[in-house]
Amino acid sequence: MRVGYRIGMALLALLAFAAGESRLFAAGWQPSPGHTQIPIWPGAAPDAKPVDGPEVAGTVVDEAGKPRLVGAKPWVYVDKVSRPTMTVYSPQGRNTGAAVVVFPGGGYNVLAIDLEGTEVCDWLTPKGITCVLLKYRVPCVKVGPYRDCLTALEDAQRTVGLLRSQAAQWHVDPRKIGVLGFSAGGHMVVAMSTHFEQRLYPSVDAADKESCRPDFAVSLYPGHLAVPEKNFALNPDIQVTPRTSPTFLLQAQDDPVDPVENSLVYYSALRKAGVPAELHVYVKGGHAFGLRPTELPITHWPQLVEIWLAAIGMISK
Secondary structure (H helix, E strand, C coil): CCHHHHHHHHHHHHCCCCCCCEEEECCCCCCCCCCCEEECCCCCCCCCCCCCCCCEEEEEECCCCCECEECCEECEEEECECCCEEEEECCCCCCCCCEEEEECCCCCCCEECHHHHHHHHHHHHHHCCEEEEEECCECCCCECCCCECHHHHHHHHHHHHHHHHCCCCCCCCCCCEEEEEECHHHHHHHHHHHCCCCCCCCCCCHHHHCCCCCCEEEEECCCCCEEHHHCCEECCCCCCCCCCCCEEEEEECCCCCCCCHHHHHHHHHHHHHCCCEEEEEECCCCCCCCCCCCCCHHHHHHHHHHHHHHHCCCCCC
């Protein structure tokens, strides 16, 4: 078993949330006042799996009961999500028409809902970009050796199509809808960029007739893209074509959870297929840093994304 995988499992074990390991919120996760969670499915979600109890959310703490900090701040997880929702954060001033659907990470076991979710919206909306935070189903049944989570991908496909079908309502340009995700969410960004020709579920309404192809994709410290047993070849479930979404990739060379090869092999495949792509690899940064500032150069990645979005015509320079 590779070292990165062992460390990743250790981190996820930390998030298993046995008694005393987290401070729980009473009613699962709720967005800030003025925002409403919108169910993405009109009825039961397809391929629903039993979940052991109601949704829970909490602040991760250490063995001594003190919050585990990232960027000197605690962070919140969500577990046992059976009712996926989207929460729309609209710009209050200038609106570029661009929208980003955000996939928090968490190993497809939990969601880092603030560190890799709401804090992204706090960054994007002042830039005139609509942010749609997807609370997708976790934990999920892993399929095959690459930890693909098909129910989460169904939720992601549904959300992009739903947003595109309601673009006028949310003041979004349907030709400027992208996806952004971290870690496992970064893997789902890639899955969305390469699995849009056909839905994984039967159509439920007109929203499922809309394209779920992202117009752009931002994948941050992604996992599950490279196969170490095959000398870090690209995961064969990821089939890159010239229609794959233009992509921005970022990862640290010292990432202890998802080795940097995940970004490298995917970038190589994008380049061979002629897909516009930008790759940034930093010496230090680790994993799961989100947008929280540190003394490391990698902390400036949001500005790089803004420059890239302007360069590909999604926002104005």
